[in-house]
Amino acid sequence: MKVLIVGSGGREHALAWKLAQSPKLSELHAAPGNPGIAALGNCHPVRADDGEGLLTLAHSLAIDLVVVGPEVPLVAGVADQLRHAGIAVFGPGREAAMLEGSKTFAKELMIAAGVPTAKELTEPAWPCVVKADGLAAGKGVFVCPDAVSLARALKEVEAFPGKPVFEELLVGEELSMLVLAAGEETLALAPAQDFKRAYDGDQGPNTGGMGSYSPVPGIDPDEVETILEQVHRPVLAELNDRGHPFIGVLYAGLMRTDEGIKVLEFNVRFGDPETQAIVPRIEGDLLEALASAANGELEDVKLDVSDEACVTVVLAAGDYPASSDKGSPISGIAEAEATGAVVFHAGTAMRGEALVTSGGRVLNVSALGPTIETARERAYAACEKISWEGMRYRTDIALEAARREAGENA
Ligand code: AMP
């Protein structure tokens, strides 16, 4: 099978890395890809949101399957464009992608489908959460426990187009539940958690995600099934009823509250950086699963998952999320990988022969281990091998989970 991956981040590198292990893969291509992906396949200078360009590329390479990574092309309708031209695509069409593209649409659909979610407020009043309506790369959400943070949020949200959404502030443990979907058929991926805040101890602004781990202690297969019944399947059925069957990853960002599971948000794609912790644990053939989903058949597909845990640490620019880093030489990746960890490229570029920074989130370091504690020790040991001027990372990724896991095993 000839596969084209659309996107250029750590998520796409993790997908490319896994798909490259499939015996069914004959050629791997990416648009535009990144230096990490270039070591596994061919990268083409076509932007992820250039539907025409992707269509021409897919035809010229006789691509059998396109896997779309980021939300922007999905919300722009790139999957429809390719599918209409007869190309198999893993990724939802524009209408279904509005689940991520518009918070207002997502709320309306959740209410219609009877899915538990945070209550919407007509007026901002603390404690509450202020959300920009459209796509904001994880940076358009402001959690406001008091009057000062609310006043600041109302000012900051003015920078985003459209009317903001206000909702009740939920308290609890967060969980990312990603599910492969084809119409109303589902195949759950392993539960994961990501770390949205910029600094240790969940301080600082929201980011695209500073790290992740999988599995999540306390979420057993029965709990996963309950979540799919309460959240994913009703949403997929509602989309189907509206004539927009969903093909791709339906990712629910959930809060485990005292009143049960509630949805914070939907994404219509693989999570970043959750994917970098979920994918290394997959033992089955992910390519076969994605190709089956793209053809609308998931019923007979299984994906074995390792018992090992995986922890992913994001190495970011010093000022991320306020600004990114460009052109700083990066060293130590080979040394990090020699420890057994995998290093995914998220924001890198080649300058001549040198690998340099090119983004806010630059690299993702993932390590497996028999426990979360061991996986995190291995991930951090690998991080210490890598450096560039200004590199920064959180030091508490999966720390609490490792403690909880140790408590459960005691
Ligand atoms: P979202 O993009 O909607 O997932 O929001 C990003 C992050 O903001 C979430 O991962 C939560 O940490 C936080 N958040 C969003 N909505 C709420 C809510 N209703 N209550 C508490 N925290 C929230």
Ligand code: GLY
């Ligand atoms: N990790 C959050 C996201 O992918 O949106």
